[in-house]
Amino acid sequence: MSQNRDAASAAPQVGPWVIDTRELGNRAGSSRSFTRSAPAPAGFGLDMIGVPEGDPVRLDVLAENVVEGVLISGTATAEFTGECARCLDKFSEEIEIELRELFAYPDSTTDATTDEDEVSRVVDELIDLEPAVRDAMLLTMPTSPVCSEDCQGLCTGCGVKWAELDPEHTHETMDPRWAALRERFGGNEEEN
Secondary structure: OHHHHHHHHHOOOOOOOEEEHHHOOOOOOOEEEEEEEEEOOOOOEOOOEEOOOOOEEEEEEEEEEEOOEEEEEEEEEEEEEEEOOOOOOEEEEEEEEEEEEEEEOOOOHHHHHOOOOOOEEOEOOEEEOHHHHHHHHHHHOOOOOOOOOOOOOEOOOOOOEHHHOOOOOOOOOOOHHHHHHHHHHOOOOOOO
């Protein structure tokens, strides 16, 4: 009984981000499609934009057994939320990335001839898609997200959204060189 429990606890844990390569078979050319939804982990984004933790990331990938490892190709789709860099309003948008990543087998030529961070690896016959999907999504997300391309942002004088202000909205600005005279003699530039 305890041997069965030990064997079960030693078995690899397969979650929605993980593909078990044993499902592909051991010969080059075999393949299998995977369609699943995986929860976004914490930190799945940039400062002003990202996929909220726990929100679904839809994976639609093909795993192909090749000589050096497993080639993963397909798409990942998620809904990201962000804060507009111009007007600071919250917004959300769908993002879809193309994924094409080789996961090298241990002791393969690719494994032996590449640095650890150059190529992803098959570890204990498992492939973890989360780092590859996260990296591809981060490279696709805008570093200065906007709610719309025609967003005018905020008025630098009062901080109100330009979209909510009258077209004639202005703020009186005085040439700083005349400010001292105005303080001394009062009135405005036109009066003096």
